[in-house]
Amino acid sequence: MSKVSFLLVDDLEENLISLEALLRRDGLNLLKARSGDQALELLLEHDVALALIDVQMPGLNGFELAELMRGNERTRRVPIIFVTAGNTSDSRWRFQGYEAGAVDFIQKPIEPDVLRSKAEVFFELYRQRQQIAAQRDELQQQAEALKDADRRKDEFLATLAHELRNPLAPLRNGLDILQRNPGGANAAEIRNMMDRQLVHLVRLIDDLLDVSRVSQGKIELRKNTVRMDDIIRTAVESSRPLIDGGGHKLTIAMPSDVLWVDGDQVRLSQAISNLLNNAAKYTPEDGLIDLHVSHDGEQVAIRVTDNGVGIPSDMQSKVFHMFTQIDDHLQRSQGGLGIGLALVRQLVEMHGGSVDAYSSGPGKGSRFTIRLPMAAAPEQPQVALHQNQEMASFRSLKVLVVDDNPIIADTLGMMLEDIGHEFEAVHDGREALDAARHYRPDVILLDIGLPGMNGYEVCKAFRGEPEFEHTPIIAQTGWGQDRDKELATEAGFDFHLTKPVPLEQLQKVFAGL
Incomplete structure (x- = not known):
């Protein structure tokens, strides 16, 4: 003061x-x-x-x-x-x-005492006035911050609605076409399109969940000493469809020496893939994207450069903020919620690294640089052993599907029948035990969010009966965070699948059974 x-x-x-x-x-x-x-x-x-x-x-x-x-x-x-x-x-x-x-x-x-006492009154009054003014300024700043947060929330909700409708519209159109002419000449093309849009929709939701988990400190990194070229290879494979879809030319420059970092290979690949996706989204068709990896002192530098729409100077420090999208870029974006770069920064900083953005201005492209601490090469690099395993002989299984949503239960049953199994559906957790005693399933597919008696309680009830003590029980649920998986394990589930469950994933689990 x-x-x-x-x-x-x-x-x-x-x-x-x-x-x-x-x-x-x-x-x-x-x-x-x-x-x-x-x-x-x-x-x-x-x-x-x-x-x-x-x-x-x-x-x-x-x-x-x-x-x-x-x-x-x-x-x-x-x-x-x-x-x-x-x-x-x-x-x-x-x-x-x-x-x-x-x-x-x-x-x-x-009289000295009279003067001092009067002066003290005004001294304290002024101090209090300073405190009130400081509190007023602080409240004003908080009010402005809340106003800004409210504005950004409204913008995000509008963007979310827009981005969710983008894949939903072609899904709706494709269904209408297939219903009118299921055997048409372009039926296979339409189904492939619908599959791509569904994957895009799931990816949007996964990005939201990832940001939430990172922000709350709920992501645990599985660190190992990993090769930088392996991380880059995985990232490029993930981003290749979007890059190729825009007709872009991707050049990759790697050092002759093998570079190592201590990190979670999946999460680091995700961060670099997000930068590549960002470059592909904001670069006009037939653009140039360059991925350059180098040794920079005690760090590994990964640079993603494009000749796209660029970044205004006043936005270069803000692009890593949550839900930030540059107004002029909204028309060029091929879908996104403004959280990809925020997730990149969070993941990189969790690895002790940093990320920055640079652009000469609108229309002059962008450069994003990730820097990670370099690690020493392991003394004995472990080489993954690839062994040919004989597939277990196929056996048709009886599956009890428990889900309060009849549409989900029936479509899961159709998927099971498509891969050679049979099913019976139940829509209430309290009826699941009686149905299981009658049907005697080999496997139970059990939803978590059931009304009345939830999936955790139903699973515990199954495990309490000798008849179902060792029956494989698979959670299939919209609750997919780490804590949800821990609760499923504690309740007695053998597997945890997050909705929507892809057919390939379902087939893989049942092949193991």
Whole structure:
């Protein structure tokens, strides 16, 4: 908090020295003036908490100075105590002083305790005023931050609705076409399109969940000493469809030496893939994307450069903020929620690295650089052994599907029949046990979010019956975070599948069974 300023006005130097000696204390700045004109100059330069003004001064006297102060917007609220050797008991004189703007009077010769007590009151009042002003400023900043957060929330919800409708529209159109002409010449092409749109829809939701998990510290990195070229290879494979779909040319430059980092290969590949996806989205068709990896001191530098739409200078420090999208880029974006770069920064910083963005301006492309601490090569690199395994002989399984949504239960059953199994569907967790005793399933596909008796409770009830103690129970649910998987394991589930369950994943699990 800044010092409190008192103004002392007296034409006699010895009186000013005396007042200064009586009032000196920590946190107080004493301004001294020998005339009314000098006092006005100081009042215009400083924020004054109290003016102690001698009444009888040559030139501009105390009352005249006070009247001038009352007439000025900056000084009209400064409290004034008149210091005088005159008769302060004279009511006419006191009325004149109050009319001029006085809040109090001090009689000369000054009693030190009286002066200090009056000064202390105004000192504390000004301190409180400073605190209130600081709190008001802080509240104003918080209000502005809330207003900005509310604006960004509205923008994000609008973007979310837009991006979810993008894949939903072709899915709806494809279904309508297939219903009218299921055996048409382009049926296979339509199904492939619908599959791509569904994958895109799931990816949007996965990005949201990843950002939420990272922000809450719920992602645990599975670190190993990994080769940089393996990370790059996985990232490029993931981004290749989007790059090729835009007709872009991707060039990759890797150092001749093998570079190693300590990290989670999946998460680092995800971060680099997000940068490649970002370059592909914001680069016009047939653009150039360059991926360059180099040794930079004690770090590995990964640079993704494009000749796309670029970034305005005022946005280069903001592109890594959550839900940030540049207005001019919205038309060029091929789908996204403005969270990809935020996720990149979070994942890279979890690995002790950094990421930055640079662009010469709109239309001049962008360059994103990730820097990661370099690790020493392991003494004995482990080579994954690929062994040919004989597939277990196929056996058709009886599957009890428990889901309160009949559409999900029936479509899961159709998928099971498509891969050679049979099923029976139940839509209430409380009926699942009776149905299982009658149907005697080999496998149970059990939803978690059931009304009344949830999936965890149903699974525990199954495990409490000797007949189903060792029956494989698979959770198929919309709850897919790490804690949800832990709860499923604790309840007795053998597997955890997150909706929507791809046919390939379902087939893989059942092949293992």
